[in-house]
Amino acid sequence: xxxxxxxxxxxxxxxxxxxxxxxxxxxxxxxxxxxxxxxxxxxxxxxxxxxxxxxxxxxxxxxxxxxxxxxxxxxxxxxxxxxxxxxxxxxxxxxxxxxxxxxxxxxxxxxxxxxxxxxxxxxxxxxxxxxxxxxxxxxxxxxxxxxxxxxxxxxxxxxxxxxxxxxxxxxxxxxxxxxxxxxxxxxxxxxxxxxxxxxxxxxxxxxxxxxxxxxxxxxxxxxxxxxxxxxxxxxxxxxxxxxxxxxxxxxxxxxxxxxxxxxxx
Amino acid sequence: xxxxxxxxxxxxxxxxxxxxxxxxxxxxxxxxxxxxxxxxxxxxxxxxxxxxxxxxxxxxxxxxx
Numbered sequence: 360x361x362x363x364x365x366x367x368x369x370x371x372x373x374x375x376x377x378x379x380x381x382x383x384x385x386x387x388x389x390x391x392x393x394x395x396x397x398x399x400x401x402x403x404x405x406x407x408x409x410x411x412x413x414x415x416x417x418x419x420x421x422x423x424x425x426x427x428x429x430x431x432x433x434x435x436x437x438x439x440x441x442x443x444x445x446x447x448x449x450x451x452x453x454x455x456x457x458x459x460x461x462x463x464x465x466x467x468x469x470x471x472x473x474x475x476x477x478x479x480x481x482x483x484x485x486x487x488x489x490x491x492x493x494x495x496x497x498x499x500x501x502x503x504x505x506x507x508x509x510x511x512x513x514x515x516x517x518x519x520x521x522x523x524x525x526x527x528x529x530x531x532x533x534x535x536x537x538x539x540x541x542x543x544x545x546x547x548x549x550x551x552x553x554x555x556x557x558x559x560x561x562x563x564x565x566x567x568x569x570x571x572x573x574x575x576x577x578x579x580x581x582x583x584x585x586x587x588x589x590x591x592x593x594x595x596x597x598x599x600x601x602x603x604x605x606x607x608x609x610x611x612x613x614x615x616x617x618x619x620x621x622x623x624x
Numbered sequence: 625x626x627x628x629x630x631x632x633x634x635x636x637x638x639x640x641x642x643x644x645x646x647x648x649x650x651x652x653x654x655x656x657x658x659x660x661x662x663x664x665x666x667x668x669x670x671x672x673x674x675x676x677x678x679x680x681x682x683x684x685x686x687x688x689x
Contacts, residue, residue, distance in 0.1 A: 379687075379688060379689035380687045380689075381687035381688055381689045382687070383687070389687075402688045402689055403686070403687065403688045404685075404686045404687065404688030405656060405683040405684065405685065405686060406683060406684065407631070407681070407682070407683060407684075408630075408653075408682070408684045413653065414684075414686075415653070415654065415655075415684025415685045415686055416653055416685075418685055418686060418687060419654055419684075419685035422685070431688070432688045432689070434688055434689065440661060441661070444658050444661055444662060444663050445683075448656030448657070448663050448681075448683055449656070451656050451663075451665060451666060452654055452655070452656045452684075452685060453685065520689075570689065
C-alpha cells in the first residue's frame with residue numbers, strides 16, 4: 360500500500376524510521392540492520408579518533424556505500440558554543456546542512472537544555488542549517504524552536520537509551536494536536552516496536568531510534584520488526600482507529616441468534 | 625611549541641593548522657578542525673597560525689544516535 364512521502368526540509372522520504380548507527384556489534388551488522396530497517400536517514404557524529412587507526416574513515420566509507428542520507432548530531436554537547444561549533448564541523452565533513460541538534464542539560468536523564476537549544480537553533484538556522492532539535496515535549500519550547508527557524512521538531516519519548524517508550528503520551532498527543540502541520544519525530548526512548556507503532560498511531564510523522572535495534576539480541580531481525588511496526592502504525596493512523604468503549608459490544612450480529620436465546624440458563 | 629590536540633599536550637613543529645595535520649599524518653583523512661573552540665574551515669587551515677597553548681580539535685566521522 361502506498362503512503363504519501365514524508366517531507367523533511369524539502370526532502371521526500373518513503374521510510375519513516377530514522378536509524379542511529381552506534382553500538383552495533385560490528386560494521387557488517389550495522390549495514391545489514393540499516394537495510395532491514397529500510398531506513399533512508401541515519402544519524403552520525405563527530406568524535407576524536409582513538410588510537411592510531413583510521414576507524415573514522417572506514418565508518419564513513421561504510422555509510423556512504425549504504426546510499427542513505429546522513430543526519431549528523433551534536434551529541435554530548437553541553438553548551439551553545441560546543442553545539443554550534445560541532446554543527447559547523449559536521450556540515451563540512453558530511454556535506455549536509457542537516458543537523459540533529461542536541462544541547463544536553465542533565466547527565467542522568469540526558470534531558471535537553473531547552474534554553475541553550477533554542478539559542479543554538481536560532482544561530483544555526485540563520486547560518487543556513489536545517490535544524491532537527493532534540494527537545495522535550497514542551498509546547499512553549501516547540502513554539503520558540505519554530506520561531507527560531509526549525510521546520511521539524513523531535514521530542515523525546517523517554518530518556519536516551521532508556522527504552523521506556525512514550526513516558527508522556529498525553530504531552531505528545533497535545534504537541535501533535537497543537538502543530539498539525541509541523542513534521543514531528545519521536546526521538547529517543549523507544550525500546551520496542553510497539554512503542555514505535557504507538558508513536559506513529561498518535562500521528563507522529565516518524566521515529567528516530569538507535570539502541571533498541573543495536574542492542575537487540577539479533578539487531579537485523581529487530582530492524583525488520585521496527586520497519587514493520589512503523590509502517591503499521593502509520594497506516595493505522597491514516598485509517599483512523601475506533602474509539603475505545605467501557606463496555607463490551609458484540610462483534611457478531613445479534614439479529615438471528617440461534618434458538619432466539621431461549622437456551623440460556 | 626606546546627599545544628593541546630584533542631585534549632593531549634603535544635610538542636609540535638607545525639606553525640599552521642594545515643601543517644599540523646600533515647605532521648600528525650592526517651593529510652589524507654576526512655577530518656574537521658576547530659581552534660580554541662571555533663570552527664576552522666578546510667580552506668582556512670593553511671592561513672591559520674598556531675600559538676603556544678592553543679587547543680586544537682581534530683574530529684572524524686563516527687557512529688551516532
